[in-house]
Amino acid sequence: MSESDVIRFKQQAAERAVAFVSSGMTLGLGTGSTVRFALEAIARRLHQGDLERIEGVPTSIQTEHRARELGIPLITLNDRPMLDLTIDGADEVDDDLNLIKGGGGALLREKIVAQASSRNIIIVDHSKCSSRLGTHWPVPVEVHATAWKGETDFLASIGGRISMRMAPSGVPQKTDNGNVILDADFGPIANPHDLNHQLNNRAGIMAHGLFLWLAADVIVAGKDGIRHLTKNV
Amino acid sequence: MSESDVIRFKQQAAERAVAFVSSGMTLGLGTGSTVRFALEAIARRLHQGDLERIEGVPTSIQTEHRARELGIPLITLNDRPMLDLTIDGADEVDDDLNLIKGGGGALLREKIVAQASSRNIIIVDHSKCSSRLGTHWPVPVEVHATAWKGETDFLASIGGRISMRMAPSGVPQKTDNGNVILDADFGPIANPHDLNHQLNNRAGIMAHGLFLWLAADVIVAGKDGIRHLTKNV
Numbered sequence: 001m002s003e004s005d006v007i008r009f010k011q012q013a014a015e016r017a018v019a020f021v022s023s024g025m026t027l028g029l030g031t032g033s034t035v036r037f038a039l040e041a042i043a044r045r046l047h048q049g050d051l052e053r054i055e056g057v058p059t060s061i062q063t064e065h066r067a068r069e070l071g072i073p074l075i076t077l078n079d080r081p082m083l084d085l086t087i088d089g090a091d092e093v094d095d096d097l098n099l100i101k102g103g104g105g106a107l108l109r110e111k112i113v114a115q116a117s118s119r120n121i122i123i124v125d126h127s128k129c130s131s132r133l134g135t136h137w138p139v140p141v142e143v144h145a146t147a148w149k150g151e152t153d154f155l156a157s158i159g160g161r162i163s164m165r166m167a168p169s170g171v172p173q174k175t176d177n178g179n180v181i182l183d184a185d186f187g188p189i190a191n192p193h194d195l196n197h198q199l200n201n202r203a204g205i206m207a208h209g210l211f212l213w214l215a216a217d218v219i220v221a222g223k224d225g226i227r228h229l230t231k232n233v
Numbered sequence: 234m235s236e237s238d239v240i241r242f243k244q245q246a247a248e249r250a251v252a253f254v255s256s257g258m259t260l261g262l263g264t265g266s267t268v269r270f271a272l273e274a275i276a277r278r279l280h281q282g283d284l285e286r287i288e289g290v291p292t293s294i295q296t297e298h299r300a301r302e303l304g305i306p307l308i309t310l311n312d313r314p315m316l317d318l319t320i321d322g323a324d325e326v327d328d329d330l331n332l333i334k335g336g337g338g339a340l341l342r343e344k345i346v347a348q349a350s351s352r353n354i355i356i357v358d359h360s361k362c363s364s365r366l367g368t369h370w371p372v373p374v375e376v377h378a379t380a381w382k383g384e385t386d387f388l389a390s391i392g393g394r395i396s397m398r399m400a401p402s403g404v405p406q407k408t409d410n411g412n413v414i415l416d417a418d419f420g421p422i423a424n425p426h427d428l429n430h431q432l433n434n435r436a437g438i439m440a441h442g443l444f445l446w447l448a449a450d451v452i453v454a455g456k457d458g459i460r461h462l463t464k465n466v
Contacts, residue, residue: 077379077380077382078382078383079382081383108436112377112379112383112437115435115436116383144341144342144345146309146311146345147310147311147345148311149311149314150310150314150345153314177377178410178411200433200434201433202348203344203345203347203348203440204345204348206439207436
């Protein structure tokens with residue numbers, strides 16, 4: 001799969017997701033390279049007059065800047081605590097539509113926005129699909145700066161191989177919230193719900209990249225076309 | 234119970250707890266008016282030569298300042314991720330030694346330090362004892378600033394009466410971590426473990442004041458003397 005294929009797949013998935021946006025909606029705006037195509041598609045529909053009265057809540061400073069450049073009206077989650085629809089990417093997606101997210105470092109606000117949304121549509125290229133979460137991607141874990149050593153030891157004690165995410169300058173990368181990110185490679189995760197529970201119980205963990213029960217739809221673009229997966233409920 | 238009685242009880246509980254400190258220990262240092270007496274007792278034993286090689290991890294900026302004034306050597310949790318003993322206060326204590334904490338606003342770092350400690354000794358005056366948590370005290374909930382409205386709605390949906398904690402100047406009080414605190418009054422809580430689970434699952438909640446399974450000892454001082462409660466395991 002060439003780089004230009006991947007870009008095309010991301011764009012196709014984004015375009016399909018944005019077809020579900022209708023006028024008057026409040027929208028959660030995810031973060032990452034696939035979402036950038038969704039932002040452009042939303043802006044195009046707005047400028048064409050095909051969409052009106054859209055209000056977006058960005059999940060990162062990066063998305064906020066890009067949405068402003070594109071002229072997408074923005075609000076905060078404190079203005080509108082319930083959103084109609086969120087479009088976001090993912091790093092890994094399993095058959096139950098559970099996700100690993102956080103490769104872009106915006107996991108905390110992404111999860112807040114996902115929990116606030118009536119519907120979450122996830123857009124990916126087909127390389128992100130996996131029968132077991134953890135096979136291709138570590139679980140990003142955002143930890144309080146005072147607790148990184150203790151949480152590293154904790155994550156190692158439950159089977160993770162840990163690396164701290166570094167900025168290009170060689171110091172630990174700080175999130176938008178002033179925390180640091182530990183990438184925890186567990187290999188294929190037998191029971192993501194158990195792991196979710198263990199991570200949620202740790203006081204030093206501010207957020208983690210397991211997004212369970214949140215996605216209603218996953219749109220996957222690949223060389224065989226676009227698949228639209230929906231949650232079996 | 235007069236104010237001078239309360240002060241005397243706090244001091245008695247603190248003195249009793251500090252008797253469990255021995256030379257060479259790493260200590261978690263809680264936050265609040267009762268802990269201040271413990272800090273003074275630790276400093277007195279250090280200056281008398283009765284204690285040596287103590288290293289303390291403060292749970293708040295306030296405690297850090299007071300410990301420095303008193304000459305207690307300080308380290309960070311990243312220097313020593315496992316602590317021998319933590320001494321801290323509580324706002325409410327039930328018969329199972331479960332706690333509500335966070336009246337002083339330091340709940341996040343207090344819980345990180347409590348989870349990192351081999352033994353947690355809680356010191357209270359007897360007015361803090363209760364057969365059901367929530368009877369006398371709301372549960373402090375530290376929420377991400379972008380999510381206060383949504384988390385207020387969530388907490389109300391599960392039966393809480395919510396007030397945002399305000400600074401004396403009339404604006405929302407920011408924690409040491411830049412978050413805000415919602416005080417959630419649930420009344421007597423039928424099952425604190427269920428509530429703990431619900432709160433841990435919310436992405437916008439950075440910490441909350443239910444401290445379950447953490448206290449090994451609670452020292453209660455009152456007009457009938459000092460009671461030392463220990464966990465039945």
